[in-house]
Amino acid sequence: MRLKSTLAVSALxxxxxxxxxxEIRLGAVLSVTGPASFLGDPELKTLEMLVEEVNAQGGINxxxxxxxxxxxxxxxxxxxxxATRLVEDxxxxxVIGGSTTGVTMAVAPVFEANEIPFISLAGAVxxxxxxxxxxxxxxxxxxxxxxxxxTDLTARGLSSIGMISxxxxxxxxxxxxxxxxxxxxxxxxxxxxxxxxxxSDMTPQLxxxxxxxxxxxxxxxxxxxxxxxxxxxxxxLGIDLPLYQSHGVASDAFIELAGDAAEGVRLPGTALLVxxxxxxxxxxxxxxxxxxxxxxxxFEEPVSTFGGYAxxxxxxxxxxxxxxxxxxxxxxxxxxxxTTGWVGVTGExxxxxxxxxxxxxxxxxxxxxxDGGWSIID
Amino acid sequence: MYEFLQFVxxxxxxxxxxxxxxxxxxxxxxxxxxxxxxxxxxVMLGGMTxxxxxxxxxxxxxxxxxxxxxxxxxGVLLNKLAVEPARGASVVSLIIITIGASIxxxxxxxxxxxxxIHRFPAFTGEDPITVAGAAILPQSLWVLMGGAAIFGVxxxxxxxSVIGKAVLATANNRLAAKLVGINTTAMMTLSFGLSxxxxxxxxxxxxxxxxxxxxxGGGLALKGxxxxxxxxxxxxxxxLVGGLLLGLIEAMTAGYISSDYKDAxxxxxxxxxxxVMPRGLFGRAVAxxx
Numbered sequence: 001m002r003l004k005s006t007l008a009v010s011a012l013x014x015x016x017x018x019x020x021x022x023e024i025r026l027g028a029v030l031s032v033t034g035p036a037s038f039l040g041d042p043e044l045k046t047l048e049m050l051v052e053e054v055n056a057q058g059g060i061n062x063x064x065x066x067x068x069x070x071x072x073x074x075x076x077x078x079x080x081x082x083a084t085r086l087v088e089d090x091x092x093x094x095v096i097g098g099s100t101t102g103v104t105m106a107v108a109p110v111f112e113a114n115e116i117p118f119i120s121l122a123g124a125v126x127x128x129x130x131x132x133x134x135x136x137x138x139x140x141x142x143x144x145x146x147x148x149x150x151t152d153l154t155a156r157g158l159s160s161i162g163m164i165s166x167x168x169x170x171x172x173x174x175x176x177x178x179x180x181x182x183x184x185x186x187x188x189x190x191x192x193x194x195x196x197x198x199x200s201d202m203t204p205q206l207x208x209x210x211x212x213x214x215x216x217x218x219x220x221x222x223x224x225x226x227x228x229x230x231x232x233x234x235x236x237l238g239i240d241l242p243l244y245q246s247h248g249v250a251s252d253a254f255i256e257l258a259g260d261a262a263e264g265v266r267l268p269g270t271a272l273l274v275x276x277x278x279x280x281x282x283x284x285x286x287x288x289x290x291x292x293x294x295x296x297x298x299f300e301e302p303v304s305t306f307g308g309y310a311x312x313x314x315x316x317x318x319x320x321x322x323x324x325x326x327x328x329x330x331x332x333x334x335x336x337x338x339t340t341g342w343v344g345v346t347g348e349x350x351x352x353x354x355x356x357x358x359x360x361x362x363x364x365x366x367x368x369x370x371d372g373g374w375s376i377i378d
Numbered sequence: 379m380y381e382f383l384q385f386v387x388x389x390x391x392x393x394x395x396x397x398x399x400x401x402x403x404x405x406x407x408x409x410x411x412x413x414x415x416x417x418x419x420x421v422m423l424g425g426m427t428x429x430x431x432x433x434x435x436x437x438x439x440x441x442x443x444x445x446x447x448x449x450x451x452x453g454v455l456l457n458k459l460a461v462e463p464a465r466g467a468s469v470v471s472l473i474i475i476t477i478g479a480s481i482x483x484x485x486x487x488x489x490x491x492x493x494x495i496h497r498f499p500a501f502t503g504e505d506p507i508t509v510a511g512a513a514i515l516p517q518s519l520w521v522l523m524g525g526a527a528i529f530g531v532x533x534x535x536x537x538x539s540v541i542g543k544a545v546l547a548t549a550n551n552r553l554a555a556k557l558v559g560i561n562t563t564a565m566m567t568l569s570f571g572l573s574x575x576x577x578x579x580x581x582x583x584x585x586x587x588x589x590x591x592x593x594x595g596g597g598l599a600l601k602g603x604x605x606x607x608x609x610x611x612x613x614x615x616x617x618l619v620g621g622l623l624l625g626l627i628e629a630m631t632a633g634y635i636s637s638d639y640k641d642a643x644x645x646x647x648x649x650x651x652x653x654v655m656p657r658g659l660f661g662r663a664v665a666x667x668x
Contacts, residue, residue: 033488035593037493038493038494041493167638193637194637195632195637196640196641197597198594198597200395200587200588201388201391201392201587203385203387203388203629204384204385204388204629204632204637205633205637207381207385208381208632208633224495225495225589225591228495228589232587236506236515237384237506237513238506238513253494253495257495257497257589
């Protein structure tokens with residue numbers, strides 16, 4: 001009798017520990033508010049939308065997906081606390097999140113220690129290099145943006161450039177990557193200027209760049225209002241050189257802010273941005289159009305590249321759980337690594353045990369702003 | 379040579395905005411001894427309110443006027459709801475209250491407006507005017523002229539009008555001002571309203587160049603505070619000189635030395651000045667007045 005009740009108690013305890021066998025608990029730590037809210041907000045909306053979509057179709061392997069999300073407000077400390085909570089209290093099977101590189105690097109060790117597959121939505125190359133067996137990412141890296149710009153420069157026969165970079169994390173990281181990779185493309189950086197995250201006038205820096213001998217094009221690494229001001233100042237000074245922006249400003253809002261000054265600016269962007277311009281037979285046409293329509297119908301705001309990262313992360317995770325047939329960490333991790341030829345809104349993913357991003361340069365389209373809209377350069 | 383002119387025009391434009399923020403600090407400091415760290419939020423409110431009214435179809439001039447009036451009201455409310463009830467608290471407590479108010483205003487702006495970056499068109503076109511090879515935006519002239527006009531009007535207000543003199547009297551000695559029949563509470567409220575209006579005007583003038591979003595206030599408050607300290611806190615002329623000097627140092631450093639050291643150079647100059655003249659460039663005036 002005594003034994004029986006002990007068994008009953010332990011059975012109850014086990015049931016409490018596994019709240020419901022027939023659900024898949026997906027965790028998310030995103031910067032929905034705070035300075036990185038322009039990343040976290042569309043990411044969370046996308047995840048919520050897709051979870052509903054999957055559940056309406058009967059879930060994954062017949063199990064309902066439950067999304068448990070926390071808002072870190074862009075604060076790495078808080079994100080770390082939430083990561084621990086996701087693992088210890090919520091007992092999630094997999095995690096998507098880390099809107100910024102800082103947050104991602106802060107939470108990754110928690111998931112690594114607990115062997116939980118984690119797909120980050122942040123840009124920097126340090127997330128996947130050196131490789132962490134439990135950490136993946138869906139956004140392309142800033143290094144790829146540099147390579148994409150340099151490829152286009154080479155095609156135009158240009159080889160010496162001036163760089164102007166924001167002093168924030170994004171600008172600093174991209175500037176370093178561009179300097180690092182420039183040699184491989186025979187590009188020489190002859191002028192190198194920076195500006196602060198809250199600066200409102202970059203004409204002094206641009207005047208110096210324009211006065212530097214041999215500058216054939218200018219590359220601006222940064223996001224936020226900086227690139228819009230740089231573009232306006234560039235036009236104000238009448239500098240007659242090609243201007244390249246980064247993927248960080250690839251949005252319609254940039255054209256709006258920069259106005260007429262944006263004419264002729266080139267930047268590497270994703271297919272999502274130019275969904276209307278994609279050919280019908282483009283491999284990304286279907287997925288991009290579907291995601292865009294679903295998102296814009298539901299939230300009545302323009303779709304963003306960042307939401308696209310969450311879209312791809314969710315489907316890669318969902319497919320991996322489906323093909324693994326369980327939520328066992330190692331099995332899901334192996335299934336993510338086995339993702340090949342899957343076309344998302346960001347590009348075609350070919351993951352492997354050595355490559356936890358799986359994108360190549362084809363994920364970037366070189367775009368030019370013409371008549372206040374985008375056009376694809378090939 | 380055209381480079382030098384370009385740097386000067388850049389420095390003056392940015393400096394004029396700093397000067398207006400510094401003037402806002404000065405107005406409130408004079409009336410209440412409080413350093414109002416929500417000053418940058420007034421600039422943000424001026425810009426953001428204009429953007430949203432303009433996008434809603436209000437003509438630009440009307441949107442600008444309304445934005446200044448709304449922000450002035452916010453300034454008055456800040457005094458009535460947060461600063462005045464805490465009268466008698468130490469100056470440090472009052473400063474902390476203003477920091478709290480700035481965080482509060484930023485949070486409200488995030489909800490009432492949004493988290494995106496915005497701008498509205500320049501008042502008189504976007505085509506730069508070329509002066510001796512330097513390209514100057516018409517809006518820069520608006521900022522400079524507008525700044526000069528605000529300083530001029532406030533100078534006249536404080537030296538020629540009875541109310542202006544009453545504010546100065548309150549600043550000099552509150553008890554004495556009360557004894558001669560000045561309503562010092564009303565003067566403090568007026569100072570907050572004026573200060574908010576000046577900040578909002580700076581936001582309206584500068585937004586076509588600098589762009590705006592809910593979180594521009596913090597950085598502006600810091601630069602404006604530095605400018606006010608450089609020129610001596612509480613002296614309007616000091617705010618003007620301090621702001622312009624700060625803008626010019628930044629532009630010259632970015633242009634001639636390296637943009638990496640732009641902010642560092644500005645702060646080194648400020649530290650040096652304060653080391654040699656602890657009251658700031660116009661410090662003596664304070665000593666005489668008190």
